[in-house]
Amino acid sequence: MGRGGADKDREAGAERKCIATGAVWPKAELIRFVVGPDGAIVPDIAGKLPGRGIWVRATRTALDTAVSRKLFARGAKRAVEVAPDLPDQVEALLLARVISLLALSRKAGEAVMGFEKVKSWLVSGEAAVLLQASDGSERGKTKLRPPGGPETYIGWLSAREMGLAFGRDSVIHGALTAGGLTTRVVEEATRLLGVRENDVGSAAAGKDTTSA
Known part of the structure; x- marks a missing residue:
C-alpha cells in the first residue's frame, strides 16, 4: 500500500474516468483532486495526497465544466466547497x-x-x-x-x-x-x-x- 492511498494510481498504464467528459483517460492526462479536511476540493498535482481521488481531464474546458456543473460534489458523493478560480489554481x-x-x-x-x-x-x-x-x-x-x-x-x-x-x-x-x-x-x-x-x-x- 503506497502512502496517501495512491498506490494503484501510480501503476504503469493506469487509467481513470474524468468526471467532466465521462471518458476514461491515461492517468498522466488527468488532474487528481481530493476533498480536504475542511470539505474543500484540493488539486493533487503530484498524486500523493490521502483520500479518494476525483479525476478531471487536464484541459481548461474539462476543468471549467467540472466547476460550473458542480460535478465535484457528485464525484465526492458529498457536499464540497469549490473555489471559482480552481482552473487558474491548477x-x-x-x-x-x-x-x-x-x-x-x-x-x-x-x-x-x-x-x-x-x-x-x-x-x-x-x-x-x-x-x-x-x-x-x-x-x-x-x-x-x-x-x-x-x-x-x-x-x-x-x-x-x-x-x-x-x-x-x-x-x-x-x-x-x-x-x-x-x-x-x-x-x-x-x-x-x-x-x-x-x-x-x-x-x-x-x-x-x-x-x-
Whole structure:
C-alpha cells in the first residue's frame, strides 16, 4: 500500500474516468483532486495526497465544466466547497511543477540554455527535447528544430517562466537530454498546455464509458 492511498494510481498504464467528459483517460492526462479536511476540493498535482481521488481531464474546458456543473460534489458523493478560480489554481500549480522539474534538470546537468549550447546539443544528438519561449523571436526560433518532431518540442512557456527555471531573468532557447526527469518535464508541460488552452473534441479521444 503506497502512502496517501495512491498506490494503484501510480501503476504503469493506469487509467481513470474524468468526471467532466465521462471518458476514461491515461492517468498522466488527468488532474487528481481530493476533498480536504475542511470539505474543500484540493488539486493533487503530484498524486500523493490521502483520500479518494476525483479525476478531471487536464484541459481548461474539462476543468471549467467540472466547476460550473458542480460535478465535484457528485464525484465526492458529498457536499464540497469549490473555489471559482480552481482552473487558474491548477494552472499555477502545474507551472510551478514544470519550473521545479526544469530547475532540477539544470542542476543535474540534463538541461542547457542559450542558442549556441542548444544548437550544439541538437547537432551532437544529445538533445531529446527542445524548449523555446512562446514570446521569443520567431525568426530566431526557426533556426532550431526539435530533435524528434513536434512531440519533442515545448514552446508554451514564456521567456520569464523559462528564466525562473534556469536562474535568469529570461531564457529563449533550452534543451533537455534523455532521462527520467525529461520524461516528467514533458508530461507535466503537456498537462500545463491542456489547462492553458481550450481543447477541441477531447472527449472523442478517450474511451467513452457513459453507455457501458
